[in-house]
Amino acid sequence: MSGTPESVDTERGGEQDGPTPRQQRSVLPSFLFISFVLFMITNNGGEELAQRTRYLDTLDNINQQIANYSAWLNGTAPENFTLVMQDPVVTTLVESLMTFGSQVDPQSASYYRNLTGFWRGDVRFHNLTDLKNNASVPPSPWYQLADELVASANLTNATEFASRVGSWNWTRSDKVQISLGDKLVWNESENKDVTRDIAMIHGKIDFMDSEGSEELRLEVDGVHFVSNGTIYAFAEPSGHAIDIRDIPMLVPSDRLKETARVVEAELISRTKKLKERVQAGVIEESSEDEGPKTGCLFQFFGQINQSDVPQALLQQVEDEIHEPTGISTIHAPDMKLQGVLVSKNCAMIYELPDISGMKSQTLFRKITSYAGVATIMNLLLLALHTRQVTRSRSAAGLSRVSRYPFIVQSLIDAVSFVGHVTLAILAEGRTSIAVLAPAGLACVLFIQEAQFAIIIGQIQAPEDVRPTARPPSQPAAAPPTTNPAPRAAPAPNAQPVLPTITTTPPRPSLLRYMFDHIRNDPSARMWFIISFFLLVVFRLVIALSVPLLFIGLLYSSMWLVQIYRTVRRERVSGMAGEYLVGVTACRLYYLLYFLACPKNVLDVEPRRWVYGMALCMFLQVFLILLQSHFGPTFFLPRGMVSIETYDYHPPMPLPDPEAPEQSLGDCAICMDAITVDPALRQHSDEKGEVHSLSRRTGNLLAQGARKSYSLAPCHHLFHTACLERWLAIKNICPQCRRPLPPL
Incomplete structure (x- = not known):
């Protein structure tokens, strides 16, 4: 049958004119190999399982700590957790540097209730170990308290103290930026024993180096008393985990228990969210930085400035900022706070006298x-x-x-x-x-x-x-002869002439190329x-x-x-x-x-x-x-002013007066003759003598006539109008394609 491959080969003579075509390989092995590679790259089930196991173990440990904390709070097992009490010297020292607020009449004054936003301002640094030697600063009433704090800190080991202070230059930090998140943990159904007057805050404090680009970041965890605008928090370097169970030690003694209830509710909330992420498989690896530049641990005390606005109107402003509805409100008062950062283990203080803030929604x-x-x-x-x-x-x-x-x-x-x-x-x-x-x-x-x-x-x-360019009058070089003369026979005693060995130059390197x-x-x-x-x-x-x-x-x-x-x-x-x-x-x-x-x-x-x-x-x-x-x-x-430009209109010799056409040549663009002004043409009288114009008249006429032609550097002649139109499109010679300067 003519339709079979055998018949086709027979009709073609039974021979193949070209090479035998290669048989197409199956794509199945390649597909399996690529699938295996992708599986090995993307399969981290073993690592994820081990990481999930570690997270579950950590969750069990956190749950045990929460149970011990709750037992201490309820008074059933106080030996499993002990709250370290605040040093009274720190409290007295802070009160000498700033004034804590009190509850105000809501009909005449108020505090911002939500501090979520960004704050910035200047800071003042005090080295408590060198106050007496600093003669440029007059003594303050709190110097004696600072000496007592240094004495109670036990800073006798100079090597340990230097390693704790770290490499950060504390004296050059004159600016600070603070970002805070403020939230109430009170829930009507779950946290009935938690007060609505205390909110948990979490954020960061960044110190700026005035002479460099480095920053020092402190993590912040604490509480905010809504009714009087007071902040109590820990501020510790990034990488140093803050135990929020110790936050109640910072607050006044009469509010210790209710603060502990808020901290307990926050611990349960954070643990619940972490457990949900682990069970859902959403495990985030924490990015490890270089580590803290310092080991100084700070306590942050802040006070929100009160505003002369009734609490109802300020609350309306805050609600409109958080969820705009388009209603008309009063102008939002400025958000400001003052604060103090105290580090007992490093014997230093930062004063924050005037910090301005802005709501997150306002900034966005x-x-x-x-x-x-x-x-x-x-x-x-x-x-x-x-x-x-x-x-x-x-x-x-x-x-x-x-x-x-x-x-x-x-x-x-x-x-x-x-x-x-x-x-x-x-x-x-x-x-x-x-x-x-x-x-x-x-x-x-x-x-x-x-x-x-x-x-x-x-x-x-x-x-x-x-x-x-070669001038027109310059003769062209003679081409090399194709039939060289026969070489003479060498002398009998002459040395043989060695053939010239031509070597190809080496290829340039990649960088040279x-x-x-x-x-x-x-x-x-x-x-x-x-x-x-x-x-x-x-x-x-x-x-x-x-x-x-x-x-x-x-x-x-x-x-x-x-x-x-x-x-x-x-x-x-x-x-x-x-x-x-x-x-x-x-x-x-x-x-x-x-x-x-x-x-x-x-x-x-x-x-x-x-x-x-x-x-x-x-x-x-x-x-x-x-x-x-x-x-x-x-x-x-x-x-x-010394500008070197090419002259397209140089003086040119006039044509022979006996020539039938008085022109300088043909334009290389329009191919028409470039005629000479009749006033410049030479003429002869009846006696055959050639006469020309006077020098002054000739010069004036020559200057005007020279504008009608343009001679390029490559010695191609054009009408000036033709060359102007050509250079508006390209800046090369239309004949030899060489670059032309501006006309």
Whole structure:
């Protein structure tokens, strides 16, 4: 049958013209191998099971501790848990530094009931072991109490004391940031014995190094008395677990029992949540840091400042902040507190005289509002950039603008992108989605500005090239002869001539090849510069060491290179006034918001030099606009202006007067003759003598006629109008394709 493979082979002569095709391998072994690899990578059942077992053992231990704590609280088994009592010297010392609040009349005054939010302010450090030797500080009434505290701390072992203090420089910490979470553990059905006047607080205290970028973080666990705005808490370094069962030792003795009930309810709640996560298989590995930089253990005492607002109105304000309904409320009073951090084992005190706070919901709405304005600014920047690119799309337009303002703006947008993404990560929930909008636009701006800078660099690359061309009168070199003369016979006693061995040069190394490629290719060189600065930008943003200085240098040098190019090329800028003013205003919005607004979302302190930078940027823009009206070098003395430009209109010899056509040649673009002005043509009288114009008249006419032709560096001749139209599209010679300087 003709349809069988055998018949087909027979019809083809029974022979195969090509190689035998390879038989397709089955995909089953590859699939099984990939599945096995993925299973081995993703299968951590053994580790997860062991980790779950450890968590269950920890839960059993915690439950036992809670049982002992409850027994002590009920007075049934006090020997299983003992509460260490507070040192009375600490209490007296704290009361000499701050005043604890009391319950107020709710009709005339009130305290904030929920302290969840972010706090920041200044701190004052006191080294209790060196108070008498500090002659610059006058003695205070609490110095005697400090001496008693140092004596009771037993700090005789200097080596142990130094290791406990650690490497952190306590004297340079002058700023503090506090984030607190405040919640009531009272539940009508479960915690009937728990008071509603005590809330549990948990958070962090970050000390800032005034001369560096390091931070010291303390974990905070304590209680907040709602009725009088008082805070009692432990603040210990990260990695040092706080036993919240000891919190009742901090509070006044008359409120010890009810505080212990609240702590018991909090322990049961935390254990219940942990058990649910373990049973659900949601086990989170705690990220281990480098460890605490210090072993100093602090006790935190704070007091919320009371406001002259009735409790009902302040509660209405808090409810509206937490869950907005649109109702009209009074202006929210400022959230402020004062506090003291005491470390007995390290003999030091931090005073917190004036700490300002902001509700978490208020901060998140503030971030959302900022994100909306930042999105509008980036949209304006994108629109202005698009209009400028459209205006400068020709080769003539691209030759007028400098690439460096766009490189600087791309770096600024890279910083903006990284900063907004970081802010979106830190701000959880819907706020992070709002911040991603300006981050995405900043990324688009970075890409477009970098691409436009590369295009400008490619167009302007031939500007400084001075091609050397052979003059038309120079004879061409004679080609090598193809039939060499026969060599003479060697002399009898002559030494034999060794053949010349030609060796191929060694191939360059990879680094040498990359270096040559970056040096010779404008596009590769531009991408290398942008990538290098991007690495610097990301390092600065992550390290947070000198980002303000770097951004300040970028802003201050944004338009300087454009001014320099306009002067150097003696050609006005190709940037429109709307682009210069609009971009400067939009860029300055970010700079003024973060460096001039005292209540920005990042809590960056105002810098006075930002106003000088804004004035400098607008002066640069004003100078570029003046260059467009009065000339590129109007502000420079004549002696300083030395611009070397190629002369496209050099003097050329006039054609022979006897020639039938008085032209300099044909235009290399339109192929028409480049005729000579009739007033410049030589003529002869009846006697055959050649006459010419006077020198002055000839010079004036020659200058006007020279504008009609243009001689390129490669000695190709064009009509000036034809060459202008050609250079508006490309900046290369239409005949030899060599780069041409600006006309």
